Amino acid sequence: MTALRKGTGASPGLAAAPAYFIHQDHYTPKKLEAVNTTGEIQRFRSAVAQAQEEIEAIRVSTEQKLGADKAEIFEGHLMILEDPDFIDATEEKISDEGINAEYALHEVSTSFIELLQAMEDELLQGRAVDIKDVAGRIMSHLRGVPHLDLANMTEECIIIAEDLTPSDTAQLNLDVVRGFITEIGSRTSHSAIMARTLEIPAIVGVGSALRSLPADAFIAMDAEAGSIIINPSADELAAFQQQKQQYDTFKAELTKLKDQPTFSKDGKQVELAANIGKLEDVQRALDNGAEGIGLFRTEFLYMGRSSLPTEEEQYTSYKYVLEKMNGKPVVIRTLDIGGDKELPYMDLPKESNPFLGQRALRLCLDRQDIFRTQLRALLRASSHGNLKIMFPMIAVIEELLEAKKLLAEEQAKLADEGIAVADRIEVGMMVEIPSAAVSADLFAPEVDFFSIGTNDLIQYTMAADRMNETVSYLYQPWHPSILRLINMVIKAAKQEGKWVGMCGEMAGDTTAIPLLLGLGLDEFSMSAGAILQARQLVGELEQAEWAAYAEQALRIRSYEQVTAFVQQKRK
Numbered sequence: 001m002t003a004l005r006k007g008t009g010a011s012p013g014l015a016a017a018p019a020y021f022i023h024q025d026h027y028t029p030k031k032l033e034a035v036n037t038t039g040e041i042q043r044f045r046s047a048v049a050q051a052q053e054e055i056e057a058i059r060v061s062t063e064q065k066l067g068a069d070k071a072e073i074f075e076g077h078l079m080i081l082e083d084p085d086f087i088d089a090t091e092e093k094i095s096d097e098g099i100n101a102e103y104a105l106h107e108v109s110t111s112f113i114e115l116l117q118a119m120e121d122e123l124l125q126g127r128a129v130d131i132k133d134v135a136g137r138i139m140s141h142l143r144g145v146p147h148l149d150l151a152n153m154t155e156e157c158i159i160i161a162e163d164l165t166p167s168d169t170a171q172l173n174l175d176v177v178r179g180f181i182t183e184i185g186s187r188t189s190h191s192a193i194m195a196r197t198l199e200i201p202a203i204v205g206v207g208s209a210l211r212s213l214p215a216d217a218f219i220a221m222d223a224e225a226g227s228i229i230i231n232p233s234a235d236e237l238a239a240f241q242q243q244k245q246q247y248d249t250f251k252a253e254l255t256k257l258k259d260q261p262t263f264s265k266d267g268k269q270v271e272l273a274a275n276i277g278k279l280e281d282v283q284r285a286l287d288n289g290a291e292g293i294g295l296f297r298t299e300f301l302y303m304g305r306s307s308l309p310t311e312e313e314q315y316t317s318y319k320y321v322l323e324k325m326n327g328k329p330v331v332i333r334t335l336d337i338g339g340d341k342e343l344p345y346m347d348l349p350k351e352s353n354p355f356l357g358q359r360a361l362r363l364c365l366d367r368q369d370i371f372r373t374q375l376r377a378l379l380r381a382s383s384h385g386n387l388k389i390m391f392p393m394i395a396v397i398e399e400l401l402e403a404k405k406l407l408a409e410e411q412a413k414l415a416d417e418g419i420a421v422a423d424r425i426e427v428g429m430m431v432e433i434p435s436a437a438v439s440a441d442l443f444a445p446e447v448d449f450f451s452i453g454t455n456d457l458i459q460y461t462m463a464a465d466r467m468n469e470t471v472s473y474l475y476q477p478w479h480p481s482i483l484r485l486i487n488m489v490i491k492a493a494k495q496e497g498k499w500v501g502m503c504g505e506m507a508g509d510t511t512a513i514p515l516l517l518g519l520g521l522d523e524f525s526m527s528a529g530a531i532l533q534a535r536q537l538v539g540e541l542e543q544a545e546w547a548a549y550a551e552q553a554l555r556i557r558s559y560e561q562v563t564a565f566v567q568q569k570r571k
Helices: 037-066 072-080 087-097 101-117 122-143 166-170 190-198 207-212 234-255 281-287 311-325 360-366 368-384 397-416 434-438 440-446 454-462 469-474 480-495 512-519 528-540 543-553 559-570
Strands: 003-006 008-011 014-022 157-161 177-182 202-204 218-222 227-230 269-276 293-297 329-333 386-391 426-431 449-452 499-502 523-526
Touching (some): 014 177, 014 234, 037 101, 037 122, 037 166, 072 122, 087 101, 166 190, 177 218, 190 202, 218 234, 234 528, 269 281, 281 311, 281 528, 293 523, 311 329, 311 368, 311 386, 360 368, 360 397, 368 386, 386 397, 386 449, 397 426, 397 440, 426 434, 434 454, 434 480, 440 449, 440 480, 449 480, 454 480, 480 512, 480 559, 512 528, 523 528, 543 559
Parallel strands (some): 157 177, 269 293, 269 523, 293 329, 426 449, 499 523
Antiparallel strands (some): 014 218, 218 227
């Protein structure tokens, strides 16, 4: 009997195949007294060594199949196995409490996982999966139980599981696995990111509804729409196969746009860039035709470790991205940490309202030792490519001026040391606080560019936490109030001859793109997988026509009415 289910499309594509169920073992060890703590510690170390050997093999295999940048996630896993906050803490717990290795590992890993899962940032929550993945592998060796192996599957299938770890996903046999569906997860989880890298359809967050399916269930999944058909009829399957053929043809046509510039139908050129958070994202940006990096979130260099990254470590990372982009523009955002994005080793004070607290540039201006180290690394890397530096979370002009002063001071120090720095480095700011948007004319003379961070701008303007489901209806990207703020920023920049980009999710939305093109946005920065479709859409639009439509949209009363207006004009 046909049944339908919905989830979140995490990696686009369509697939139809028998279901293959993976039932995860939720093992909770008992707390036992250790007769010989030295022996327990040695047993733990042996399990860690075996896990290291396996993860290194996965890293090498991933590098051979997908390239070095795709394998870097497993370098992060190997770092966890060397992290004293994780490994030493487990050994100390065994020794201090005189308990078995399994229970000590469970307690330490659970505390890490719960800390990360409690954070509101989805990408930070995704770090909990890394800890869970590594700890589960160590636990398997402690118990003498084989770890899940998806590399040797031989039958065509769609995997259904509670969740898949990054190492599970990397080992999928793509000759037979057509897609996967998980009960939990989000678009920003590592397994979802890996699925997009592998270009395998994935749907996440479907809940437990699929647990009761019979073992011989057949699945047709549309990961673009997040829809699942269970046991489709012959007619439904035929219609689905036709839809898949159309989708495959559409994707093949999009690839022809990969190396083309982005022009509207009437000749207006814009830049389509990619948002990245890790070094391994750079190649994917290039593979999807990115004309630059519009946002490099540098906070991920600071996470998953027990101490601040050194100047040399940061310099090496920035240099890698700049060289990899080979002269294309790279906008690197300075550290945006604090509040909900915690770094345990920084021991930041707890805040009752972290989104409005000491975070991003506010924290950096207070902790100048951290900020100056990053600025030096950025300046040193500037000679290796087309670097643009961007300051986040600016509310008043004094913050911008202070940040620029510190940057100039570090540049002067490097000159005194005889260290090369690029002759010209554009310096800009994110516009994500309403005060900055309405004062954009005051900021514009002091910057080379603006980049509108709509994720925060929307929630601050609407006074609605974007992670709170009870007020999620207020997260309205093209509400007239948001469009008016965007319009103010663009007009203020144009009066000073400056360019404006957007690095929030809105930049890649097919409903927003026509309006943003009409308002005069110069650069659209989005997830890499959205670039080619955005390029196709821009090519179908006339900028002059949408300039008139955008002016009309500014006077429309509601979000729903703007949505209907855009849909009607695109017909």
